Amino acid sequence: MKVRLGAGDALLLVDVQSDFLPGGSLPVPDGDKIIPTLNRYIGFFQTHDLPIFATRDWHPKNHCSFLQRGGLWPPHCIAETQGAAFPDSLELPPDAHIISKATSPEKDAYSGFDGTQLHALLQSFGIHRLFVGGLATEYCVLNTVKDALRYGYSTFVLQDAVRAISVLDGLKVLEEMERLGAILIHYEMLIHGSDFQPAAD
Ligand SMILES: [Zn+2]
Numbered sequence: 481m482k483v484r485l486g487a488g489d490a491l492l493l494v495d496v497q498s499d500f501l502p503g504g505s506l507p508v509p510d511g512d513k514i515i516p517t518l519n520r521y522i523g524f525f526q527t528h529d530l531p532i533f534a535t536r537d538w539h540p541k542n543h544c545s546f547l548q549r550g551g552l553w554p555p556h557c558i559a560e561t562q563g564a565a566f567p568d569s570l571e572l573p574p575d576a577h578i579i580s581k582a583t584s585p586e587k588d589a590y591s592g593f594d595g596t597q598l599h600a601l602l603q604s605f606g607i608h609r610l611f612v613g614g615l616a617t618e619y620c621v622l623n624t625v626k627d628a629l630r631y632g633y634s635t636f637v638l639q640d641a642v643r644a645i646s647v648l649d650g651l652k653v654l655e656e657m658e659r660l661g662a663i664l665i666h667y668e669m670l671i672h673g674s675d676f677q678p679a680a681d
Contacts, residue, residue, distance in 0.1 A: 490607045491525040493534040494614030499556040499563035506556040517641045535592035538580035545588040590623035609634040613641030617650040640666040
């Protein structure tokens with residue numbers, strides 16, 4: 481299968497933040513390995529003048545998901561800290577649209593759509609197909625993909641640009657996302673160069 485990109489397509493990066501990379505406070509094993517591939521996708525979307533969106537966990541210091549509050553996770557992605565920042569190695573363009581989530585103390589959000597303006601923003605850009613990569617496969621990527629499908633987006637999962645906390649769970653949820661209607665692709669499936677023709681609206 482080959483995938484031709486065109487108007488109405490957008491790249492959506494999920495939580496590619498320093499705390500989720502090796503060396504961070506909640507590292508996804510080999511999370512850094514997807515960055516060169518994400519940069520290729522970013523370059524592709526930029527070259528073809530297609531919009532790029534990036535979600536980020538953006539927690540207050542006393543967020544309910546943290547262990548000291550009875551949550552599941554060590555403190556991570558506290559707003560304005562280095563750990564919450566996108567890594568320097570990620571070549572996010574200045575005009576990428578950033579969506580902060582789980583910003584209030586009492587509510588967590590795995591999905592980029594949960595409690596954010598993401599859907600409205602995508603609608604305002606006329607987006608109907610989403611290409612989703614990032615971290616971690618079985619948490620924020622899975623929940624973002626489920627919501628994208630629920631909202632009616634044709635949803636592609638960049639299987640060469642996601643990583644799971646548990647490799648086994650990651651494989652299972654890739655199958656689950658496919659069962660739910662997502663399409664798993666890898667970079668080589670995008671149609672490149674002179675073969676590329678923007679779709680008509
Ligand atoms: Zn979080």
